[in-house]
Amino acid sequence: MRTLALSAVLCLGLAFPGLAQQLMGNRSCATNTYVEAMQAQHPSLGQEQQRVQQAVQQKLQQQRQWQNLRVATTITIPVVFHVLYSDEAENISDEQILSQLEVLNADFRRRNADAGNTPAHFAPYAADTRIEFCLAIIDPNGDPTTGITRTQTYRTEFDYAYDYIKKAENGGTNAWDTNRYLNIWVGNVKDKVLGYASMPGTTLPRLDGVVLHYTAVGAAPANKFGSEYNLGRTATHEVGHWLGLSHIWGDDDASCSDSDGISDTPNQKYYTTDCEGGIRISCDNGPYGDMYQNYMDYSFDACMNLFTHGQAAYMNAVISTSRSGLLSSLACSASIRSDFGMVREADSLVVAGESIQFAAASEGVRATEWLWEFEGGVPTTSTQENPVVTYPRPGKYSVKLTVRNGSTSDTEVKEGFVHVTVSDLTVFPNPTSDYLYIEQPARIRVRHVELINSLGKTVLTAETRHRTLQLDVQHLPSGVYFLRLTSTNGTEIRRISIVR
Numbered sequence: 001m002r003t004l005a006l007s008a009v010l011c012l013g014l015a016f017p018g019l020a021q022q023l024m025g026n027r028s029c030a031t032n033t034y035v036e037a038m039q040a041q042h043p044s045l046g047q048e049q050q051r052v053q054q055a056v057q058q059k060l061q062q063q064r065q066w067q068n069l070r071v072a073t074t075i076t077i078p079v080v081f082h083v084l085y086s087d088e089a090e091n092i093s094d095e096q097i098l099s100q101l102e103v104l105n106a107d108f109r110r111r112n113a114d115a116g117n118t119p120a121h122f123a124p125y126a127a128d129t130r131i132e133f134c135l136a137i138i139d140p141n142g143d144p145t146t147g148i149t150r151t152q153t154y155r156t157e158f159d160y161a162y163d164y165i166k167k168a169e170n171g172g173t174n175a176w177d178t179n180r181y182l183n184i185w186v187g188n189v190k191d192k193v194l195g196y197a198s199m200p201g202t203t204l205p206r207l208d209g210v211v212l213h214y215t216a217v218g219a220a221p222a223n224k225f226g227s228e229y230n231l232g233r234t235a236t237h238e239v240g241h242w243l244g245l246s247h248i249w250g251d252d253d254a255s256c257s258d259s260d261g262i263s264d265t266p267n268q269k270y271y272t273t274d275c276e277g278g279i280r281i282s283c284d285n286g287p288y289g290d291m292y293q294n295y296m297d298y299s300f301d302a303c304m305n306l307f308t309h310g311q312a313a314y315m316n317a318v319i320s321t322s323r324s325g326l327l328s329s330l331a332c333s334a335s336i337r338s339d340f341g342m343v344r345e346a347d348s349l350v351v352a353g354e355s356i357q358f359a360a361a362s363e364g365v366r367a368t369e370w371l372w373e374f375e376g377g378v379p380t381t382s383t384q385e386n387p388v389v390t391y392p393r394p395g396k397y398s399v400k401l402t403v404r405n406g407s408t409s410d411t412e413v414k415e416g417f418v419h420v421t422v423s424d425l426t427v428f429p430n431p432t433s434d435y436l437y438i439e440q441p442a443r444i445r446v447r448h449v450e451l452i453n454s455l456g457k458t459v460l461t462a463e464t465r466h467r468t469l470q471l472d473v474q475h476l477p478s479g480v481y482f483l484r485l486t487s488t489n490g491t492e493i494r495r496i497s498i499v500r
Contacts, residue, residue, distance in 0.1 A: 042204070049199070052201030053201075055321040056314065056322070059321050060314065063313060063316075074132055075326070077131065077132070078134055078136045078180065078326070078331035078332045079135055080148070080176050080181050080183055081100075081135075082151065082172075082184070083214075084153045084188075086156050090187065091152075092186065093222070094146075095222045097186075097218060098135075099218035100217050100232050103218065105133055108129045108307070109130070109132060114302070118306050122306065125264050125265075125309060127306070128312070129307055134332035138330060138334070138365055142364060142365050143366055153172070157187075157188045158187050158188065158189050158190060160190060160211065165185045166207050166211075173185065175205075175207070175208065178205050182209060182210070184212060184235070185211045186212050187211070187213075188214060193213060195211055195216060196241075198210075199241060200323055201322045210235065212235055216229050216230065216234040228275075230301065231302060243314075244314055245262075245296050245311055245314060245315065246262075247271065248260050248291060249268040249271050253270060255269065256283035261314075262310040262311050263310050264310040264311075267284075268282055268291070269283045270282065274299065275299055275300040275303035276292075291306075291308075293305050294306060335365065336365050336367060336405055336410050337363040337412075338360075338401050338410040339360075340399070341361055350391060350419075351422070351423050351441050351443070352421065354391065355390045357387070358372065358387055358388075358389065358399070360385050362403045362410070364408075364410075368404065368405045368406070369383070369405070370401065370403055371404075372399070372401050373400040395420055398416060399414050419442075421467060425439070425444060425489075426439045427439075427485075430494075430497060432473060432496070433498065433500060435472060435474075439467065440467050440468075445464070445487060446464045446485055447487060448485075448486040449461065449464065450483070451471065453481055454480050460473070473498055478499050479497075479498060481495075
């Protein structure tokens, strides 16, 4: 399958100054050139893209195997719009942004008013992707938000080659958590580029998202900029890329030797530059020809009206794999989720008598109250956000945290979360008649164990895989033995008596 290879997909504009088309001209894209530049900058992204593709193909195979048993569910993706402006014309209205959200939801759910314009021969392929979009109401800190940020910038335009629009230090705005939000940046993109997007698995997290030219956001009449691209389909196209879709004609222009890798989109030689109507044949794709009504072509906004079932399945597979963090995002709900860990790089494996500092890590609305319960700990409870707890006795202990904001609360329990070990390497019971136990303290790892009889012969060996090792000595005659322990602390020998 041929797909767009690496990093941000630069769409609806060319990658080098002087080559881009004007807004009133044709859509165009220099993805391959841009990809080559990203490969040179970040060679490791190629391997990540391969992992993403493998995961997506495995998920698609699972979907095909279980499609008759699978209940269709709707996925909702939280969105934040970052508006960057140097003058008031670029500081587009909330109304224009909200109209863009409406277009995305209509297009992805096959509820667009122009769905009836899909030719009868392509109508069976048109799909409700069951993907929806919501404006975030909670920011990454858990505070209320409108889902729209506005930043006045000293830059009169943003060069897409450097992604400055996504960098606060360069006059842009930093992304919100890209595992929890679809970040859409809006600004004056250099050379009149209408938009570009990052492909899943092929960009750095802080650069992940979609960029739109401010004139291409939303639909008329909220979008007051007159062009063939003022119906909000630029965002539909770019979000399609963000969810893994390639252009409908494949990677190479004017070629029938590649495709977009989707089985139910006809192989197409070239991109469409207008809204011509009728049937256009290329790459032996008759009798119905090119599917230029597809959102992943370059047709005018007024001509675009469908995703296919294959494209829908692919995007859903991407969300289930490389963008799975979106599935648990609470950014569009006023709820809270309890979670916790340790401060910094602390370890939950400790020696008896040591302390652990816990760290609350709730999601959703900002927590204002915390109630901890520590089995085996001192103290046993705490209302601090990041309490310090001492564990005096060896054992495995659960930790429970209830977080609250007003009437909203949630509880998380992690069983056996804290493992408290003995303070020294312990061998017991001694003497023994059936089993011998070796318990290792934290920060010491026994690698190898040998039991040697009084004649110097090794009668038993073992490798340790757990903190406590059990040796079966029931088959050995009574007498004195020597246990040789090789650990990260060196080698030591213990005298052992076996009695009958």
